[in-house]
Amino acid sequence: MRPLPRSFFARDADRVARDLLGALLVHDAAAGRTAGRIVETEAYFGPPGANPTLARRRAPWAAWVRRNGDPAAHSFPGLTQRNRIMFGAPGHAYVYLIYGINECLNVSTGEEGDPQAVLLRALEPAEGLAVMARRRGTDDAARLARGPGNLAKAMGVTRAHNGADMTKGPLWFARGERRAAVVAGPRVGVTKAADLPLRFWERGNGFVSGRRAG
């Protein structure tokens, strides 16, 4: 199994977010290999003018983001110590702490300097379920990696992985099989630009977080 290459991530975040559905997130850690099929993602862009490739996009949301930027993106206020990975080369892990307690794993997308990222929100566990269960403190497969904080915890991902190159191990993506149609809808927990359809999930998949929309 070869990791997904840099070129896969050097595209707009919504494209990467869609195409990651069905792919495997793999972590080869000391505790063993854990892996899961990605079933839910979200795309994030940047401040107005920071995402040049959006100029060629036709979707209504793209026009809105060209004009207003993506206020929900961490890169929206500009470069900070925390968000610097979003501004760097594609295919790198951006891990941050939210609400003081939960870690969230993103992968940087777009060309270097274009501060986009894809948030990984839910996995269907595929390998190393016992390790995941130990990390999470629950046996319920449907809840092991449901929601971004739970996903990171189940996979053993922490801020120590911030900046890691995900086009090679130990934290990487493998090709996988998508098993249902892709559905797009509003992102979760977002209060600004709340109506942009930049959340993607597999239709009907029970491992998806939040409401079980069709």
Add this chain to the structure above:
DNA sequence: AATAGGATTTCCT
């Protein structure tokens, strides 16, 4: 089924 609150870091006003 829905709502409320606590945990607790990082960044910006």
Add this chain to the structure above:
DNA sequence: GGAAATCCTATTC
């Protein structure tokens, strides 16, 4: 000082 890309538990309807 306040808000934030969350999750868990407890309480109330």
